[in-house]
Amino acid sequence: MSDKKPERRDFLFTASYAVGAVGAAAVVWPLIDQMNPDASVKALASTEVDVGSVKRGNTITVLWRGKPVFIRRRTEEEIKEARSVKMEDLIHPEKDEDRAKNPEWLVMLGVCTHLGCVPLNDKGDYDGWFCPCHGSHYDTSGRIRKGPAPLNMEVPKYEFVNANTIKIG
Amino acid sequence: MKNLIKLFYIISFIFLATVHSQSAEKVDYLKTDWSFKGLFGKFDRGSLQRGYQVYTEVCAACHSMKYLSYRNLAEKGGPEFSIIQAKAIAASFEVVDGPNADGEMFTRPAKLSDKFVMPYENEKAAQAANGGAYPPDMSVLVKARGGGVDYIYSLLQGYEDAPSGVTLDEGVHYNKYMYGNKIKMSAPLSDGIIEYGDGTVASVEQMSKDVTTFLMWAAEPHLEARHRMGFKAIVYLIILTVLVYFSMKKIWSRVESEV
Amino acid sequence: MSDHDYTPSSKVGKWFNDRLPLLTLANHLTDYPTPKNLNYWWTFGGILTFCLITQIVTGLTLAMHYIAHADMAFESVEHIMRDVNYGWLIRYIHANGASMFFLAVYIHIFRSLFYGSYKSPREIIWIIGIIIYLLMMAAAFMGYVLPWGQMSFWGATVITNLFSAIPLVGEGIVTWLWGGYSVDNPTLTRFFTLHYLIPFLILGLVVLHIWALHVPGNNNPVGIDIKKPSKDTVPFHPYIVIKDGFALLMFMIVFAFFVFYSPNILGHADNYIEANPMVTPAHIVPEWYLLPFYAILRSVPDKLLGVVAMLSAILILAVLPWLDTSKIRSAVFRPLYKQFYWILVADVLILGYMGAMPAEGLYLLIARVATAYYFLHFLVILPVLGFKEKTIPVPLSITESVLGGTPNLAAARNRESSEKLK
Numbered sequence: 001m002s003d004k005k006p007e008r009r010d011f012l013f014t015a016s017y018a019v020g021a022v023g024a025a026a027v028v029w030p031l032i033d034q035m036n037p038d039a040s041v042k043a044l045a046s047t048e049v050d051v052g053s054v055k056r057g058n059t060i061t062v063l064w065r066g067k068p069v070f071i072r073r074r075t076e077e078e079i080k081e082a083r084s085v086k087m088e089d090l091i092h093p094e095k096d097e098d099r100a101k102n103p104e105w106l107v108m109l110g111v112c113t114h115l116g117c118v119p120l121n122d123k124g125d126y127d128g129w130f131c132p133c134h135g136s137h138y139d140t141s142g143r144i145r146k147g148p149a150p151l152n153m154e155v156p157k158y159e160f161v162n163a164n165t166i167k168i169g
Numbered sequence: 170m171k172n173l174i175k176l177f178y179i180i181s182f183i184f185l186a187t188v189h190s191q192s193a194e195k196v197d198y199l200k201t202d203w204s205f206k207g208l209f210g211k212f213d214r215g216s217l218q219r220g221y222q223v224y225t226e227v228c229a230a231c232h233s234m235k236y237l238s239y240r241n242l243a244e245k246g247g248p249e250f251s252i253i254q255a256k257a258i259a260a261s262f263e264v265v266d267g268p269n270a271d272g273e274m275f276t277r278p279a280k281l282s283d284k285f286v287m288p289y290e291n292e293k294a295a296q297a298a299n300g301g302a303y304p305p306d307m308s309v310l311v312k313a314r315g316g317g318v319d320y321i322y323s324l325l326q327g328y329e330d331a332p333s334g335v336t337l338d339e340g341v342h343y344n345k346y347m348y349g350n351k352i353k354m355s356a357p358l359s360d361g362i363i364e365y366g367d368g369t370v371a372s373v374e375q376m377s378k379d380v381t382t383f384l385m386w387a388a389e390p391h392l393e394a395r396h397r398m399g400f401k402a403i404v405y406l407i408i409l410t411v412l413v414y415f416s417m418k419k420i421w422s423r424v425e426s427e428v
Numbered sequence: 429m430s431d432h433d434y435t436p437s438s439k440v441g442k443w444f445n446d447r448l449p450l451l452t453l454a455n456h457l458t459d460y461p462t463p464k465n466l467n468y469w470w471t472f473g474g475i476l477t478f479c480l481i482t483q484i485v486t487g488l489t490l491a492m493h494y495i496a497h498a499d500m501a502f503e504s505v506e507h508i509m510r511d512v513n514y515g516w517l518i519r520y521i522h523a524n525g526a527s528m529f530f531l532a533v534y535i536h537i538f539r540s541l542f543y544g545s546y547k548s549p550r551e552i553i554w555i556i557g558i559i560i561y562l563l564m565m566a567a568a569f570m571g572y573v574l575p576w577g578q579m580s581f582w583g584a585t586v587i588t589n590l591f592s593a594i595p596l597v598g599e600g601i602v603t604w605l606w607g608g609y610s611v612d613n614p615t616l617t618r619f620f621t622l623h624y625l626i627p628f629l630i631l632g633l634v635v636l637h638i639w640a641l642h643v644p645g646n647n648n649p650v651g652i653d654i655k656k657p658s659k660d661t662v663p664f665h666p667y668i669v670i671k672d673g674f675a676l677l678m679f680m681i682v683f684a685f686f687v688f689y690s691p692n693i694l695g696h697a698d699n700y701i702e703a704n705p706m707v708t709p710a711h712i713v714p715e716w717y718l719l720p721f722y723a724i725l726r727s728v729p730d731k732l733l734g735v736v737a738m739l740s741a742i743l744i745l746a747v748l749p750w751l752d753t754s755k756i757r758s759a760v761f762r763p764l765y766k767q768f769y770w771i772l773v774a775d776v777l778i779l780g781y782m783g784a785m786p787a788e789g790l791y792l793l794i795a796r797v798a799t800a801y802y803f804l805h806f807l808v809i810l811p812v813l814g815f816k817e818k819t820i821p822v823p824l825s826i827t828e829s830v831l832g833g834t835p836n837l838a839a840a841r842n843r844e845s846s847e848k849l850k
Contacts, residue, residue, distance in 0.1 A: 012412065012415055012416050012419060013416055013419075015412050016409070016412040016413050016416045019405075019408060019409045019412055020409060020413075022405075023405055023406075023409060026405075030513070030514035030517055030518060031485065031489055031514075031518070033513040033514055034489050034492070034493070034512055034513050034514050034515060034518060035489075035492065036513055038493075038507075038511040038512045038513060038515070039240075039244075039510070039511040039512075039513075040238070040282070040507065040510075040511040041511075043238065043240045043281060043282040044282055050269070050270055053270070208689070236503070236506040236507075236510065241510075305701070308506065309506065309700045312692055312697065312700040313697050313698065313700035313701045314697055315697045317697075348710075388700075390509075390510055391509075391510075391516045394516075395516065395517070395520075395688055395691075396688065396689075398517070398688065399684065399685075399687070399688025399689055400688075402684050402688060403681060403684050403685070403688070406677055406680055406681045406684060407681065409677055410674065410677040410678060410681065413670065413673055413674045413677055414674055416670060417670045417671055417673075417674050420666050420667060420670050421667065421670075421671075424464055424662055424667065
């Protein structure tokens, strides 16, 4: 008897499979999404940092969203060095003027863009940072100059709340 | 013998039912229509916002809500204050933060990510300030009480003069819905104790309903999402069940036709 | 294990199968000849597999967020409920999943009791099943401790104290279980570890359970041995797969109602109060699925004997294949056993109800009678019934009309023995 109406039977089985597959996919999503940042992590506020006591030529490291942020108060030479570099010499061309709105202050994530290590201060061939993991050299603007890292160190969203306080995030 | 079994079943169930009705000290809670019950139940935003006002102006003097954050007030499915309102609410509380660069703790206005500020430093301090009774944290209070929302709603309106023959110690009050009828909390609500921003008359009944609604949301912040998803899931399951049922009939018809 | 030789059609398949016969296994599972008269009570094996997998998957994801520390466990559960993406859904599935798991396992067990599925040659399947059931209870109990609410804490205290009933070494064992002088953080962390481990043990035992099942094949409502494959059987796929699938979907609808519309109804309100070693809740009750045994424990007025009675109530099931002396499997052909079967069901339900009531007065009396009857059923009624009962003649095959080939020996033997008794 089943041979008489092959279309209906085919439709039934196809529909069952299709609807079942949609359901399975819908069930999988919550199981995947639960590993994404949760509401409390997403809500984690900005960090305010008092930089009043930082002297020129010094770097402080603060924690923001579980990552180190370098805040460097640059010397005049460092600024000059950073701003005189030619764009074509850069692996990842970015103007220092865009990276440090206030030239005295460089704020960036202290995370090597190669594989996520924390570079060392005042090291390397370009007077900036040097990543000990795989030998990436960054200049005084935190831009990648030599080594395996593909990008400059990331500048997060930040603002000066007042002359001595930086709000990151 | 078969009838004997049936008889046995009937007798035992009647018996259990009577035993049950005698045993449980049946308390008839006050009833009201909760908007969040049922298949499509949703919270009444106005009620939630008023409820928050009751909580923060009355209950929060003694009761903490340590698992809630100010950001929750602006989240979907809750009181849905605007972000600006929620930020303002948060900023009206002081929280201790730190240590700062000098290693000292400092206070600052609360932010959305901060947890609700607690009225007491710790449980011991709360007990000390309340004659030895700890005002329970209200984050999941509705789920932590057998009668749920009806119990809380009734309790808030259940204060009475003690009937003759019942003696109350100093600082103990009579409440007909409280387990054992004796409660350390004095009647928290009275008509007009607060003034609602939206002009609703702040009767004890109204405030009880609002604050209970708020507590229900606090305990089940995803209730609306749960109801929405539940309806979809069950409709989906029914459709698939019907499809599979007919597929099954088809497949089994091969066997049955052979027999 | 192989019912017929199987050779993969493709070259690659053959190459692989010669080295690891997974395809032979898959072929065995799909072609596995299953009695065609299995009713819906037989679908609970598949449903239980679904329950186990659901519990493992949701448990695994919850473990990514849960913190097994006495100071943080309760808070981490609230964190899951409030902040983790779909955390509320996963936790409610896991919590209600435990209840659904037990609901299914009780139906599965009582189906075996009705149709005599525990009898020769299926004793090993049955005993593995009892071990799985014991492990399920252990896993469920330890899982209930993890949220670190009042019922978690006091349930853990009461259940671990059962071991103190053991003469001489009891106290030492309890201290050892606790890792301290009361239920505390060390207890919580070890319970979490074991709660994580046990489901995988169960999974392993389920494989053995199914393996042991596939040796003699399924029992069936008629309770006779069948020739396989034959007119009495259908291949597992697609016939049984689709039927199990349909039953599973019905089961999931019930499951979904609990998860989405009354997720806390099977739990206890007190478990939303954080554990407090200074205050015991007014009524301590275990989860519903443990209530019958709890009633048995409380109905015995002696500490040690109470524990012994409770354990015996479970372990007596392990020797059930030898307590039941009847040659006939299915209750369909055992008119008297059928009556006693339903009395036992009622007895267990009454025990469950009494387990939820305070242990005093009339409740206690009823619980004692029900406890006595429970043991009477297994120790006296079942063995005697096998000799005294007049059974109804058992058909020779599922499809009575299909009588070709050798007559079914077991069925014939059953018929003879039942006639002798007449």
